[in-house]
Amino acid sequence: MVRGTICRLLVRDVRFPTSLGGHGSDAMHTDPDYSAAYVVLETDAEDGLKGYGLTFTLGKGTEVVVCAVNALAHHVLNKDLRDIVGDFRGFYRQLTSDGQLRWIGPEKGVVHLATAALLNAVWDLWAKQEGKPLWKLLVDMDPRELLSCIDFRYITDVLTEEEAYEILQKGQVGKKERGQMLMHGYPAYTTSCAWLGYSDDTLKQLCTEALKDGWTRFKVKVGADLQDDIRRCRLIRNMIGPEKTLMMDANQRWDVPEAVEWMSKLAEFKPLWIEEPTSPDDILGHAAISEALVPLGIGIATGEQCHNRVIFKQLLQAKALQFLQIDSCRLGSVNENLSVLLMAKKFEIPVCPHAGGVGLCELVQHLIMFDFISISASLENRMCEYVNHLHEHFRYPVVIKKASYMPPKDAGYSTEMKEESVKKHQYPHGEVWKKLLAAQEN
Ligand SMILES: C[C@H](O)[C@@H](O)[C@@H](O)[C@H](O)C(=O)O
Ligand SMILES: [Mg+2]
Numbered sequence: 001m002v003r004g005t006i007c008r009l010l011v012r013d014v015r016f017p018t019s020l021g022g023h024g025s026d027a028m029h030t031d032p033d034y035s036a037a038y039v040v041l042e043t044d045a046e047d048g049l050k051g052y053g054l055t056f057t058l059g060k061g062t063e064v065v066v067c068a069v070n071a072l073a074h075h076v077l078n079k080d081l082r083d084i085v086g087d088f089r090g091f092y093r094q095l096t097s098d099g100q101l102r103w104i105g106p107e108k109g110v111v112h113l114a115t116a117a118l119l120n121a122v123w124d125l126w127a128k129q130e131g132k133p134l135w136k137l138l139v140d141m142d143p144r145e146l147l148s149c150i151d152f153r154y155i156t157d158v159l160t161e162e163e164a165y166e167i168l169q170k171g172q173v174g175k176k177e178r179g180q181m182l183m184h185g186y187p188a189y190t191t192s193c194a195w196l197g198y199s200d201d202t203l204k205q206l207c208t209e210a211l212k213d214g215w216t217r218f219k220v221k222v223g224a225d226l227q228d229d230i231r232r233c234r235l236i237r238n239m240i241g242p243e244k245t246l247m248m249d250a251n252q253r254w255d256v257p258e259a260v261e262w263m264s265k266l267a268e269f270k271p272l273w274i275e276e277p278t279s280p281d282d283i284l285g286h287a288a289i290s291e292a293l294v295p296l297g298i299g300i301a302t303g304e305q306c307h308n309r310v311i312f313k314q315l316l317q318a319k320a321l322q323f324l325q326i327d328s329c330r331l332g333s334v335n336e337n338l339s340v341l342l343m344a345k346k347f348e349i350p351v352c353p354h355a356g357g358v359g360l361c362e363l364v365q366h367l368i369m370f371d372f373i374s375i376s377a378s379l380e381n382r383m384c385e386y387v388n389h390l391h392e393h394f395r396y397p398v399v400i401k402k403a404s405y406m407p408p409k410d411a412g413y414s415t416e417m418k419e420e421s422v423k424k425h426q427y428p429h430g431e432v433w434k435k436l437l438a439a440q441e442n
Pocket of ligand 1: 023024025026029032058191249251304354355356357385
C-alpha cells in the first residue's frame with residue numbers, strides 16, 4: 001500500500017568523464033561526459049524506502065537541470081504519496097503547468113528534464129512500496145488506473161481516453177503468455193562498438209567481441225565525414241555479414257536534402273534505419289526524408305530528443321518515422337511515455353527505445369517490457385538499445401543474456417545508484433573530479 005508524506009528532496013550533479021575515452025561520441029556530441037541530475041526522495045513512513053530518479057545529461061549544464069529540479073521541488077515536498085498517485089494526471093499537470101515555470105518550457109528543455117527526474121523518483125518510490133519492479137506494477141494495474149496517470153491534453157485529436165482504454169483492454173488478452181515469453185528476455189541491439197570517436201582498430205576489436213557474445217544487431221554513428229562513414233560502414237558490414245542488422249545514427253547533423261543524398265550513398269550497406277537525420281523539431285523534414293529513403297529500404301528512427309508527446313503525435317500523423325524511440329528521461333517520465341506507447345500502437349509503428357547514456361538502459365527496459373506485455377503484443381521489428389557503459393554504478397544493473405534484456409526482479413525502477421559512485425563522481429567536489437580538474441589546471 002502507498003504511504004508517507006514526502007519530507008526530503010535531494011538533487012545531485014553526478015558526472016562520469018566518459019569523453020576521455022571517446023565513449024558516447026557522435027557527429028554532434030563529440031565529447032560527452034555521461035551525467036545525471038540525480039534525485040532522492042524521502043518520506044516520513046517507517047519503512048525507510050526512498051525514491052530515486054534521474055535525467056540524463058552530457059556534462060556541462062547538469063547544474064542548470066539541478067536548479068530546475070529545485071525550482072519544482074515545492075510541488076513535491078510535503079505531498080502525501082497517496083494523493084500524488086491517487087490523481088497522478090493532476091499531479092503531472094501541476095508540475096508541467098506551473099503558471100510561472102511553464103514559461104521556460106513548456107514541457108520541453110531543462111524544465112521538462114527536471115520534471116522527468118522528479119517523476120522518475122516518484123515512480124521508483126511507488127513501485128518499491130508495492131514491492132514490484134516498475135514494469136510489473138504497470139502490467140498489474142487496471143487499465144483505468146493506468147489511464148488516470150496520463151495527461152491527454154493536446155493529443156485527443158489522435159487518441160482519446162476511450163480509444164486508449166480499448167487498446168489496453170485488447171492488450172489484456174494473452175498477457176500472461178507474453179509475460180512468460182519475456183522470461184527469455186527482450187531483444188536488444190548494441191551501440192557500444194561504433195561511437196564516432198573510436199578508431200577503426202577499436203571498432204574491429206569491439207565488434208569481434210560483440211559477435212562472440214551473440215549480438216546480432218549493431219548501430220554505427222555516421223554524419224561527420226562521408227568517406228569515413230563509407231569506410232566504417234563497410235568495415236562493420238563485412239564483419240557482421242549480410243544477414244545481421246545494421247542501424248545508422250546521424251544525431252541531427254544534416255539538412256533535409258543532405259540527409260537524403262548522404263544516405264543514398266550509404267544505402268549499399270543496407271541499414272535498417274537512419275536515426276535523427278536532421279533537427280528533432282523538423283517533423284515535415286523527417287517526413288520528406290522518409291518519403292525519399294523508404295523506397296531504398298531505409299526507415300527513419302527518431303525520438304531521443306523529441307520534447308514531448310505533441311512532437312511524437314505529429315511525427316506519427318505526418319508518417320515521418322518508421323521506428324519510434326521513446327526516452328525514459330526526456331519525456332515527462334512514465335506518465336508521458338505511456339501516452340506515446342499508446343499512440344504508437346494506434347499507428348502501428350514499432351517502438352525501439354533509446355537507451356545507453358547513464359541509467360537509460362536501467363529505466364527504459366521497464367517501459368518496453370510493459371509495452372510488449374500490455375500494449376504492442378509484438379516483437380516484430382522491435383528491439384531496445386543497449387550500451388555497455390556505467391552499469392557498475394547502479395545498485396540494480398541491467399542483466400543481458402544472449403543479446404536480450406532479462407526482466408528486472410527487484411522492486412522499483414532500477415534508478416538507484418551506489419552511494420559510493422555518487423560521492424566519487426559528484427561534480428565538482430567528488431574525488432574523481434577534484435583530480436581531473438586539478439590536472440587540467442596544471
Ligand atoms: C551523446 C550520446 O551518446 C548519443 O550519441 C546517444 O545517446 C545516441 O544518439 C544513441 O542513439 O545512443
Ligand atoms: Mg541516437
